[in-house]
Amino acid sequence: MEHSEMIKSNADALRTLMAKRLGLKRGSLSRRVAKAGRQLPSGVRNDIAIVAEAEQMARNPKLAMRLDPNATKSAYDRAATHLKAIDVVDRRKGIALSVLGSMAFNFLAAITLFIVVLRWRGLI
Template sequence: MRMAQELETLLAEKHGLSSGPLSRRLTKGLRRAPRAVKRAADGFVQAQIQMGNPKLMRLMDKAQVESQFQTLRDHLRAIDVADRRKGLVLSLLGSLGFNLIAVAAILVILLVWRGFL
């Protein structure tokens, strides 16, 4: 199915998830996604399971599956990998800077308390 292949490609590009079943990759990749996107992923996975059974395939709502696919695709396309990396590096540097300032402040307080300053 072309929709599943497109989602697999987007998951590989945006999250680096290129192996394993689609359901597990969606669960991993959409861990921090909004609730609506997670619901769409669950529905899409259920539709993939139903596609394997011809009798259940007739019961599927194709418009709903298409809507869930659009939701997932829009969410995955909106992810900016470079911005995520920058955010991660800035978060790490901010945390490190705060810790250094806290240690320096504690050291100054300790030196003042002991009478060395």
């Protein structure tokens, strides 16, 4: 029984970390993993999926006996370590710089095209 409680607390901790670090606040753990998509490496997604599956199995007493506590704990540790290492401020800066960079490129491409058209028409 204590293993089931440990799995539930680990799943709750992963839900909290995903809410804080990735902004995924709704849905079950498996749904949050699906929503995270490419924000998480495949190994971390697999580890979180292991914990989510263990949480589902822990609800049924007969299935709970089949769980491997060491595998579940190590999967939780790997996923939690990765989620704790995510810097939210740096992610936001990266997204903002990416958007600004693409806007600057599009602006320069439009200006270049405009100058080429003016030159082609003989207005410059």
